Amino acid sequence: MNLDEHTTTWKQLNDHLSEWVRASKVHTEDGHVASYIPELANAPADILGICIMDAEGNTVAAGDTDYHFTLQSISKVFTLILALMDNGEEMVFSKVGMEPTGDDFNSMLKLELVEPGIPFNPLINAGAIAISSLIAGNTPDEQTQRILQFFRELADNPALDINQDVFKSESDTAHRNRSLAYFLKHNGVLDREVDDVLQVYFNHCSIQVNCTDLARMALVLAHNGVDPIRNQRLIPRRFVQIAKTFMFTCGMYNASGEFAMNVGLPAKSGVSGSILTMVPGRYGIGLVSPALNRKGNSTAGVHLLGKLSQEFDWSLF
Numbered sequence: 001m002n003l004d005e006h007t008t009t010w011k012q013l014n015d016h017l018s019e020w021v022r023a024s025k026v027h028t029e030d031g032h033v034a035s036y037i038p039e040l041a042n043a044p045a046d047i048l049g050i051c052i053m054d055a056e057g058n059t060v061a062a063g064d065t066d067y068h069f070t071l072q073s074i075s076k077v078f079t080l081i082l083a084l085m086d087n088g089e090e091m092v093f094s095k096v097g098m099e100p101t102g103d104d105f106n107s108m109l110k111l112e113l114v115e116p117g118i119p120f121n122p123l124i125n126a127g128a129i130a131i132s133s134l135i136a137g138n139t140p141d142e143q144t145q146r147i148l149q150f151f152r153e154l155a156d157n158p159a160l161d162i163n164q165d166v167f168k169s170e171s172d173t174a175h176r177n178r179s180l181a182y183f184l185k186h187n188g189v190l191d192r193e194v195d196d197v198l199q200v201y202f203n204h205c206s207i208q209v210n211c212t213d214l215a216r217m218a219l220v221l222a223h224n225g226v227d228p229i230r231n232q233r234l235i236p237r238r239f240v241q242i243a244k245t246f247m248f249t250c251g252m253y254n255a256s257g258e259f260a261m262n263v264g265l266p267a268k269s270g271v272s273g274s275i276l277t278m279v280p281g282r283y284g285i286g287l288v289s290p291a292l293n294r295k296g297n298s299t300a301g302v303h304l305l306g307k308l309s310q311e312f313d314w315s316l317f
């Protein structure tokens with residue numbers, strides 16, 4: 001995109017984003033806030049906030065942008081990157097595969113059905129739990145600190161921290177994730193103890209952010225691992241390429257095909273109703289709207305991104 005195009009897009013966004021947010025907000029009524037993690041059930045069902053950041057750090061934001069939420073599954077993109085940085089591709093892909101499942105994000109179906117019993121990809125729960133075990137550190141605390149440091153660097157926000165209430169709530173009720181982890185342990189995928197691995201996993205899912213933090217983290221991916229604001233490489237290009245490929249094929253779970261069709265951008269959603277996406281080479285985008293559809297993606301959020309993609313012809317296809 002040349003400078004003129006950027007100026008036009010930015011003006012359009014400034015002029016219309018609030019109105020588009022209002023129009024998408026009605027779609028919060030089509031969804032439900034996640035309640036299987038009890039603490040998430042307290043989220044307001046009718047809000048929608050978005051922040052779009054350009055390569056200089058300018059932002060256009062609209063809606064409920066002060067709202068704080070936990071990263072949930074969005075964290076999986078960045079723990080994958082960290083595991084790749086700590087272990088290299090060969091090691092990581094001996095523990096997780098590269099294919100979409102077509103199943104729900106917390107499904108354990110294919111772990112038993114398909115040899116060799118490793119998770120299909122690093123963005124489903126089973127895959128992300130396997131990835132948590134690969135983060136460098138001698139103890140779960142050391143691993144968690146390493147993740148926090150990395151996320152703070154990417155968000156350029158030293159104040160990022162874990163929401164302890166959400167952590168405890170998930171940890172107390174995660175019977176399904178526990179069974180996935182035991183399955184993985186049995187299959188020889190986890191070299192650490194199940195409880196230790198889960199502690200790291202629940203911790204990174206519970207890191208609290210706002211839309212601006214999400215947009216800032218997305219901006220680094222949009223620029224292939226270089227933070228364009230500080231002009232500093234934070235992630236090797238190849239690992240961003242891997243992460244973005246997974247976002248495209250699995251980032252919106254088993255609605256990734258539909259999202260690719262309607263929006264056409266690499267994205268990752270979380271059950272807090274958050275979505276991180278980007279316009280490659282240009283903008284980082286973070287949004288939140290807690291009401292989810294059946295597949296675990298924000299109803300109003302997906303609608304708004306469809307509108308933006310259509311308006312600015314952002315689809316990569």
Ligand SMILES: NC(=O)CC[C@H](N)C(=O)O
Binds near residue numbers: 125
């Ligand atoms: N889709 C998600 O955001 C899932 C993350 C959540 N912490 C879980 O394990 O269930």
